[in-house]
Amino acid sequence: MEQFELSAESRRLLEEAQSIGDELAPLAAKDPGSVNRSLIAGLAEHGLLGRLFPPGGGVSALDLCLIRQGLARSSTHAETAFAMQGLGAYPIVQSGSADMVARFIPAVVRGEWVPAFALTEPGAGSDAAALELEATKDGDGFRLTGEKAYISNAPEADLYTVFARTGEGRGGISAFVVAAGAKGLSGQKLAMMSPHPIGRIALDGVRVERSDLIGSEGEGFAVAMKTLDLFRPSVGAFAVGMAEAAREVALAHAREREAFGQPIVRFQAVSHLLANMAVEIEAARMLVYRAAAAHDQGKRDLLTGLAATAKVFATETAQRAVDGAIQILGARGLEEDHLLSHLYQEVRAPRIYEGTSEIQRNLIARELTAGRWPR
Numbered sequence: 001m002e003q004f005e006l007s008a009e010s011r012r013l014l015e016e017a018q019s020i021g022d023e024l025a026p027l028a029a030k031d032p033g034s035v036n037r038s039l040i041a042g043l044a045e046h047g048l049l050g051r052l053f054p055p056g057g058g059v060s061a062l063d064l065c066l067i068r069q070g071l072a073r074s075s076t077h078a079e080t081a082f083a084m085q086g087l088g089a090y091p092i093v094q095s096g097s098a099d100m101v102a103r104f105i106p107a108v109v110r111g112e113w114v115p116a117f118a119l120t121e122p123g124a125g126s127d128a129a130a131l132e133l134e135a136t137k138d139g140d141g142f143r144l145t146g147e148k149a150y151i152s153n154a155p156e157a158d159l160y161t162v163f164a165r166t167g168e169g170r171g172g173i174s175a176f177v178v179a180a181g182a183k184g185l186s187g188q189k190l191a192m193m194s195p196h197p198i199g200r201i202a203l204d205g206v207r208v209e210r211s212d213l214i215g216s217e218g219e220g221f222a223v224a225m226k227t228l229d230l231f232r233p234s235v236g237a238f239a240v241g242m243a244e245a246a247r248e249v250a251l252a253h254a255r256e257r258e259a260f261g262q263p264i265v266r267f268q269a270v271s272h273l274l275a276n277m278a279v280e281i282e283a284a285r286m287l288v289y290r291a292a293a294a295h296d297q298g299k300r301d302l303l304t305g306l307a308a309t310a311k312v313f314a315t316e317t318a319q320r321a322v323d324g325a326i327q328i329l330g331a332r333g334l335e336e337d338h339l340l341s342h343l344y345q346e347v348r349a350p351r352i353y354e355g356t357s358e359i360q361r362n363l364i365a366r367e368l369t370a371g372r373w374p375r
């Protein structure tokens with residue numbers, strides 16, 4: 001991104017993702033509480049999963065954001081399926097051995113294997129470093145025992161990146177690949193407010209080899225944080241896409257709907273609500289692109305502060321935008337099958353996952369007091 005404008009190529013990617021989302025929307029709406037393998041195959045056929053994992057690694061955070069924003073404008077379910085292929089597999093791309101990448105990533109890109117990122121536990125959410133799932137040495141390998149909760153794509157995923165304790169503190173966390181079907185692995189689906197494939201897994205002495213380690217022993221926390229630094233701005237992009245969709249519906253309605261003899265957009269209370277939405281969404285979009293650009297330009301010192309700022313501002317903006325849009329639509333926005341009713345359910349979770357708004361503010365405050373950000 002240069003001079004605050006997207007290049008023509010980036011604009012094309014954003015529009016292309018939106019139109020792919022439009023095409024996949026009917027398929028995506030089928031059973032959104034389960035892993036939708038036809039939808040994931042569709043994302044692969046359209047080349048979007050290939051954009052997520054370019055040959056030789058080096059995913060562009062800006063491309064990731066543009067695809068998520070575009071898909072979110074037309075189908076949140078397609079967006080989520082896309083994002084989860086990335087989140088689950090990215091630790092392998094980023095820190096796995098060449099052999100591990102060759103073993104798993106091509107099937108993820110083809111949409112044949114569905115990955116999951118398994119960090120959260122019943123007793124450790126925001127405080128991820130307090131995780132307790134144990135990896136005990138067993139000959140040349142390890143045995144994993146414990147539970148993970150609120151894991152997207154679980155228990156239907158084909159492979160899990162599992163973060164486990166091999167020692168004390170943050171430096172005592174290691175990441176492993178665990179294939180579905182491993183002896184001792186079981187799981188259960190969870191039903192959430194917005195339908196989403198998500199569940200718990202339990203590991204009972206699951207055997208993994210040393211070659212299943214993602215990165216070195218003790219590097220797991222860094223693997224998780226590096227993955228989140230890439231994905232946090234893109235959660236903001238998802239939020240921007242939802243906010244834009246809400247704004248479009250509200251604007252169209254405000255122009256058409258008449259009350260007291262005139263279109264409601266002529267009432268200042270309504271037009272200012274729309275204006276505030278426009279201001280905040282534009283600011284959120286800029287923050288998201290700037291954080292993505294910092295990632296792509298290797299500005300690691302700025303990335304944590306920027307990514308946290310983009311995520312917290314964009315997700316909170318989207319919440320206000322969807323709420324404001326419903327206010328403008330009145331009762332019809334609350335009909336069960338209305339887009340805004342759907343977005344109202346969808347918009348809540350991004351303020352919780354990949355670090356709650358409070359955790360983002362803690363990170364921003366830490367970077368601020370250390371003098372690393374803003375710059």
Ligand SMILES: Cc1cc2nc3c(=O)[nH]c(=O)nc-3n(C[C@H](O)[C@H](O)[C@H](O)COP(=O)(O)OP(=O)(O)OC[C@H]3O[C@@H](n4cnc5c(N)ncnc54)[C@H](O)[C@@H]3O)c2cc1C
Nearest residue numbers: 117118119120125126150151152349352353354355356358
């Ligand atoms: C739809 C959805 C999908 C998810 N997918 C995944 C996934 O694929 N993989 C995965 O590993 N996890 C996933 N999660 C879990 C998610 O990452 C956690 O829910 C999140 O990290 C928060 O943890 P928690 O829910 O246990 O809340 P808690 O950590 O218990 O926090 C509760 C409250 O306390 C606040 N709080 C905690 N610590 C502090 C602090 N230091 N300062 C200020 N406030 C604090 C929090 O902000 C929050 O408001 C998903 C969650 C959802 C909702």
